Amino acid sequence: xxxxRLRVWFQDASGTRSYTGAWLRSxxxxxxxxxxxxxxxxxxxxxTHVDISRRYPYTSQVPSGRDRGVAVLVHRAVDPSGGPELxxxxxxxxxxxxxxxxxxxxxxxDARGFASRAGYNVDNPLPExxxxxxxxxxxxxxxxxxxxxxxxxNFWHKLxxxxxxxxxxxxxxxxxxxxxxRLDIRDLFLGVPMxxxxxxxxxxxxxxxxxxxxxxxxxxxxMQLIEALGAP
Amino acid sequence: xxxxxDPVYTVTYTFLDETGSKATTQAYIRxxxxxQDVIARATALAAALGAVSNAQITGYTISxxxxxxxxxxxxxxxxxxxxxxxxxLADNYKTRIDIPSVAPAQILSDGALNRNSVQFLALRAVLLxxxxxxxxxxxxxxxxxxxxxxxxxxRTTPKRQPTRKLA
Numbered sequence: 001x002x003x004x005r006l007r008v009w010f011q012d013a014s015g016t017r018s019y020t021g022a023w024l025r026s027x028x029x030x031x032x033x034x035x036x037x038x039x040x041x042x043x044x045x046x047x048t049h050v051d052i053s054r055r056y057p058y059t060s061q062v063p064s065g066r067d068r069g070v071a072v073l074v075h076r077a078v079d080p081s082g083g084p085e086l087x088x089x090x091x092x093x094x095x096x097x098x099x100x101x102x103x104x105x106x107x108x109x110d111a112r113g114f115a116s117r118a119g120y121n122v123d124n125p126l127p128e129x130x131x132x133x134x135x136x137x138x139x140x141x142x143x144x145x146x147x148x149x150x151x152x153x154n155f156w157h158k159l160x161x162x163x164x165x166x167x168x169x170x171x172x173x174x175x176x177x178x179x180x181x182r183l184d185i186r187d188l189f190l191g192v193p194m195x196x197x198x199x200x201x202x203x204x205x206x207x208x209x210x211x212x213x214x215x216x217x218x219x220x221x222x223m224q225l226i227e228a229l230g231a232p
Numbered sequence: 233x234x235x236x237x238d239p240v241y242t243v244t245y246t247f248l249d250e251t252g253s254k255a256t257t258q259a260y261i262r263x264x265x266x267x268q269d270v271i272a273r274a275t276a277l278a279a280a281l282g283a284v285s286n287a288q289i290t291g292y293t294i295s296x297x298x299x300x301x302x303x304x305x306x307x308x309x310x311x312x313x314x315x316x317x318x319x320x321l322a323d324n325y326k327t328r329i330d331i332p333s334v335a336p337a338q339i340l341s342d343g344a345l346n347r348n349s350v351q352f353l354a355l356r357a358v359l360l361x362x363x364x365x366x367x368x369x370x371x372x373x374x375x376x377x378x379x380x381x382x383x384x385x386x387r388t389t390p391k392r393q394p395t396r397k398l399a
Contacts, residue, residue, distance in 0.1 A: 095287040
């Protein structure tokens with residue numbers, strides 16, 4: 001694709017979506033907005049969003065080996081004007097364990113040229129602070145729960161596709177976090193939203209401990225649990 | 233009602249390992265840079281990723297999006313299967329731009345689109361005269377003429393079935 005592909009997305013009265021596309025030589029904002037406004041005048045559906053993309057072919061080395069696993073780099077992201085840490089920038093690098101992934105940033109490419117998805121500047125990784133971490137063997141200790149949250153949030157769908165890698169992760173974690181990972185894997189195989197079940201069990205326990213529970217409440221929560229577990 | 237830009241360009245890299253399996257990873261670059269700078273950073277990161285990974289990088293896609301912050305709402309009876317089909321010429325090759333749910337007021341009794349309406353003339357001006365050289369066909373050849381404009385319908389696919397299917 002040697003041109004930019006512009007797509008304008010529509011939604012009609014029934015909620016059905018569709019898009020129309022055009023090819024552009026460059027991502028010229030003025031041309032894009034003028035095109036969108038012209039379409040707005042011709043259609044009675046509503047325009048919901050617009051995107052533009054271009055693929056660049058790249059030729060790197062021939063793939064070799066399949067033994068490095070996957071590295072996940074988690075970096076701090078800060079406000080452009082400096083200040084406190086506001087976001088995390090996790091990055092998934094196939095076939096690159098932590099030892100190799102540590103060499104990603106530096107000459108000639110600097111992490112400061114990139115941002116988190118929310119637009120906060122990625123800070124350069126510092127020794128012992130926001131260093132690259134790997135699912136394989138260099139996961140932070142249990143004081144860095146933050147990293148696990150970032151990974152789960154951003155790579156959940158990929159982890160589900162590769163339960164074996166996720167299971168490997170569970171062996172490297174402290175007990176509390178490893179248990180959470182194993183529960184996720186169980187969700188994967190059972191198709192059960194384990195997190196919801198645990199939350200309801202917590203609620204039941206809390207109600208019983210408070211002594212404020214009534215039979216109807218407990219019964220309602222238990223019925224929800226049975227439904228979530230897939231009972232007929 | 234305005235198109236609000238996402239705060240970042242998204243760069244999606246495609247990897248291929250020796251078994252033929254594919255994977256992707258994404259990086260983000262802040263808005264506000266010249267596109268040449270964005271491309272340069274994306275290319276530099278591709279080289280760096282290639283250096284730390286055993287896999288082959290087959291390419292990367294740079295994308296950007298805008299979201300309508302307060303959509304006006306779709307008109308009653310609008311259906312995206314009803315297209316206004318416009319065919320444009322680029323050095324005698326044809327390229328198509330459809331208008332989902334073209335407004336009934338734009339359709340003449342013979343099924344053609346009204347090429348003289350203010351709205352259609354605006355589209356024509358954007359594609360042919362106001363931004364000369366910006367709009368092209370897929371080969372990169374500039375659009376230079378309008379070949380046809382008419383109402384058309386597409387078959388309803390499962391994804392295009394109405395959200396409320398039953399009476």
